[in-house]
Amino acid sequence: MFKKLSLSLLVLCGTAAQADEVNIYSAREENLIKPILDIYSERTGVTINLVTGGADELTQRLELEGANSPADLLLTVDVGRLYRAKEAGLLQSVTSEVLSSVIPAQYRDTDGEWFGVSVRSRVVIYDKASVSPDDLSTYADLADPKWAGKICVRSSSNIYNQSLVASMIGHNGVEATQAWATGFAANFGRPPQGGDRDQISAVAIGQCQLAISNTYYLAGMLQSPDAAERETAESVAVFFPDQQGNGAHVNVSGAAVTKAAKNRDAAVKLIEFLVSEEAQAWYAETNNEYPVRADVPASALLQSWGTFKADDIALDALGIHNAEAVRVMDRAGWQ
Amino acid sequence: MDTLTLKAPEGALSSLKRWFPSHASTWGILLLCLLLSVPVLTVLSSVTASSEGVWQHLYETVLGDYVTHSVTLMVGVGLIVLVLGIGPAWLVTMTQFPGSRTLEWALVLPLAMPAYIIAYTYTGLLDVGGPVQAWIRETFSLRFGQYWFPSIRSLGGAITMLSLVLYPYVYLLSRTAFIEQSVCVLEVSRTLGATPFQAFRRVAIPLARPAIIAGLSLVLMETLADYGTVQYFGVSVFTTGVFRTWFGLGSSTAAAQLAAVLLLFILFLVLAEHWSRQKARYHHTSNKYTRLPRIELRGWKKWAAVVYCSVPVLFGFLIPFLQLLKWSTETWHLLDRDGFLTMFGNSLQLASITAVIALLLGLFISYTKRLRPSLSLRGMVRVLGLGYAIPGTVVAIGVLIPFTWFDNALDAWMRRNFDISTGLLLSGTLVAVVFAYLVRFLPVALNTLDAGLGKIKPTMDDVGRSMGLRPLQILRRVHVPVMRGSLLTASLLVFVDVLKELPATLILRPFNFNTLAIRTYELANQERLAEASSTALMIVLAGIIPVIILSQTISRSRPGYDSRT
Numbered sequence: 001m002f003k004k005l006s007l008s009l010l011v012l013c014g015t016a017a018q019a020d021e022v023n024i025y026s027a028r029e030e031n032l033i034k035p036i037l038d039i040y041s042e043r044t045g046v047t048i049n050l051v052t053g054g055a056d057e058l059t060q061r062l063e064l065e066g067a068n069s070p071a072d073l074l075l076t077v078d079v080g081r082l083y084r085a086k087e088a089g090l091l092q093s094v095t096s097e098v099l100s101s102v103i104p105a106q107y108r109d110t111d112g113e114w115f116g117v118s119v120r121s122r123v124v125i126y127d128k129a130s131v132s133p134d135d136l137s138t139y140a141d142l143a144d145p146k147w148a149g150k151i152c153v154r155s156s157s158n159i160y161n162q163s164l165v166a167s168m169i170g171h172n173g174v175e176a177t178q179a180w181a182t183g184f185a186a187n188f189g190r191p192p193q194g195g196d197r198d199q200i201s202a203v204a205i206g207q208c209q210l211a212i213s214n215t216y217y218l219a220g221m222l223q224s225p226d227a228a229e230r231e232t233a234e235s236v237a238v239f240f241p242d243q244q245g246n247g248a249h250v251n252v253s254g255a256a257v258t259k260a261a262k263n264r265d266a267a268v269k270l271i272e273f274l275v276s277e278e279a280q281a282w283y284a285e286t287n288n289e290y291p292v293r294a295d296v297p298a299s300a301l302l303q304s305w306g307t308f309k310a311d312d313i314a315l316d317a318l319g320i321h322n323a324e325a326v327r328v329m330d331r332a333g334w335q
Numbered sequence: 336m337d338t339l340t341l342k343a344p345e346g347a348l349s350s351l352k353r354w355f356p357s358h359a360s361t362w363g364i365l366l367l368c369l370l371l372s373v374p375v376l377t378v379l380s381s382v383t384a385s386s387e388g389v390w391q392h393l394y395e396t397v398l399g400d401y402v403t404h405s406v407t408l409m410v411g412v413g414l415i416v417l418v419l420g421i422g423p424a425w426l427v428t429m430t431q432f433p434g435s436r437t438l439e440w441a442l443v444l445p446l447a448m449p450a451y452i453i454a455y456t457y458t459g460l461l462d463v464g465g466p467v468q469a470w471i472r473e474t475f476s477l478r479f480g481q482y483w484f485p486s487i488r489s490l491g492g493a494i495t496m497l498s499l500v501l502y503p504y505v506y507l508l509s510r511t512a513f514i515e516q517s518v519c520v521l522e523v524s525r526t527l528g529a530t531p532f533q534a535f536r537r538v539a540i541p542l543a544r545p546a547i548i549a550g551l552s553l554v555l556m557e558t559l560a561d562y563g564t565v566q567y568f569g570v571s572v573f574t575t576g577v578f579r580t581w582f583g584l585g586s587s588t589a590a591a592q593l594a595a596v597l598l599l600f601i602l603f604l605v606l607a608e609h610w611s612r613q614k615a616r617y618h619h620t621s622n623k624y625t626r627l628p629r630i631e632l633r634g635w636k637k638w639a640a641v642v643y644c645s646v647p648v649l650f651g652f653l654i655p656f657l658q659l660l661k662w663s664t665e666t667w668h669l670l671d672r673d674g675f676l677t678m679f680g681n682s683l684q685l686a687s688i689t690a691v692i693a694l695l696l697g698l699f700i701s702y703t704k705r706l707r708p709s710l711s712l713r714g715m716v717r718v719l720g721l722g723y724a725i726p727g728t729v730v731a732i733g734v735l736i737p738f739t740w741f742d743n744a745l746d747a748w749m750r751r752n753f754d755i756s757t758g759l760l761l762s763g764t765l766v767a768v769v770f771a772y773l774v775r776f777l778p779v780a781l782n783t784l785d786a787g788l789g790k791i792k793p794t795m796d797d798v799g800r801s802m803g804l805r806p807l808q809i810l811r812r813v814h815v816p817v818m819r820g821s822l823l824t825a826s827l828l829v830f831v832d833v834l835k836e837l838p839a840t841l842i843l844r845p846f847n848f849n850t851l852a853i854r855t856y857e858l859a860n861q862e863r864l865a866e867a868s869s870t871a872l873m874i875v876l877a878g879i880i881p882v883i884i885l886s887q888t889i890s891r892s893r894p895g896y897d898s899r900t
Binding site for chain 1: 569843849861
């Protein structure tokens, strides 16, 4: 019985290999990626098959499936995971005129194994009523006791926090970062909980005065269908830290061709499309992310926050120091 | 009496053994159990491996938190579900008060509410930015910090959320037990001068203990396996620790060992309960069943009963349901309707397929256990039962490992010998998804079926035989009627569990395959709670119907219940 069922299920879900298709494992949620993929499909006739899920879990699946994996393309929303997939030998090197000319060197792998397709910054969000931007300066300053009980940030299990701390380890070493993290965690206004939007809400309500958040979360709140959420977001503002120093921490969402790819060329073409002016403009407008290419402007909303100096640390560092960053945060008592 | 039951549990059904012709079927079952236990065994086998100092780090930093938080969570949820489950079960079974007939089934409704969804909903309502606190601030013109309000995203919040959706397990099972108790025992206790409450405390509860414990163990396993709620609330427990260690610290070995510690702890609890029960066996002392006379409650007792029994329904179902409804009417226009129907269909399809398979496998295992009992089989089923306590993601990876291994080995062999590539046959298909569901939820079906089969005493088979019935007729005329309730309960519980399942589906599913749970999670994960509400509501609605059928089945499960009356 079970066998019969399995067989009929197999027939139902076996993906027949077709001429032009790209199979994607995407850590970007379906509603944030499918619209642009649909445009591509419609225009080129390429069939796109999509599975979304956590980057770590998808990478694990890719690894276990080995050479027979159906996935051609891995999409993640942070560079740490791309680095991990590269280290695990799951990706392959790609040489593409288009990709290397359009994407700045900082935002792609030196070996051509992964490519950034959008950029986001992890910034300080402050309460306009009680905090003056003149009081803010650097990430390091957030460990100062003057902020005791005033900072809201999400859990250290979150990859964006891990990447931020990893970049600090890259710049300043483990010891200095440990001292910073301990001081920073001592300034928390409440135990870490919720997501980035929740931290922004907590600032708006007055539970905290500062929050750490990715840029597009605030942008999303400012354009929310919910009036109350827009109002919440109006009462806070963005501060880009370290403008006199290393620059504000940035991360990329990226794409990589898998080692097992059966549709290598089609996959590369798709990445090229994702960094095309059209797709970049779509990312900028729909998701409020910074375009990876310089010739496409950010959304009007993001532009209204002004330009900023981005940290130019080699993004590999975020992956290299990830595990150490987790240990640092564990020791700091950052839940 | 005891030795007799142990030695010949099969009774006259032994002639059914020709269906299980030799040891082949036992071996078959053992193999099947072994297969389904692979994820559990993979986790357990990690214990001896070296984790290169990760434990030292965990021990020095976060392990203490993991242990205290997990234990607090378990104890808290355990105590609350007992209070919310047993009392109302007794009241709606034995007494009559306004609304008691409605509450009888309404008390099961929270079972349709996934824990992560109730967590999102209450957070939206009660968090600092939510409408409740905003109302407090506006009405009393206070600022944040000038009034006290419990933090929803906390250990206490997690305990409350999990208790509110998990208590129905205790309610369902203890209610079944109360319904089945011979009314004679209770009458005797009353004639001996016990008050109704004393009869409840000293007779009914001890008699229902196995059922209550069974319900409680389901709750505790589900609590320890929960990831969505604790992760969202930022509470660090063993499950969140497993993922942090696995992906954050990059040590899959230490992560598996953390999970193994969790499993061994559960195994210890299960065995401890088993041993403690062996000393005192509770048997139904009489088989005389009459229609239960319900005591009509009066005065303050009546209203106390109304409040007591409404609270779980109100907070576990009604309030979150209405909030979801409100959100979904506000965001209905944003919904992708075609995709919505497909997802709905996919969810139902997966839930039904798994429910049917789990039922068939469960029956097969239960009957083999009864007809050809062996220590190895009992041990195997115990191990299998731990699947319910493993977080879905761990189960999923535990399924991927053997499936991809098999696929790749077969592919290599076929290439070598026939120059044909078979690629991945099983992984990345719904077979893998359903398999993972079985690993997690077959224990639920097995528990229910075992309990049902336990009601059929070997003497009942003997009586059937002495009346000239053939074995198949005994099955049809004795077993089927008695087991009908358990069959339905087993399949419906699995159905509802699959409907709510998220992490294993997410990782194992084939391309372009979405379920309601996945869409809900993806939107909620982007902190778009309002937009996530439509799919969340559909999960709840799809779960309500089976849940109501379930409750009706139990009302009718009383031996001698006459459906014509």
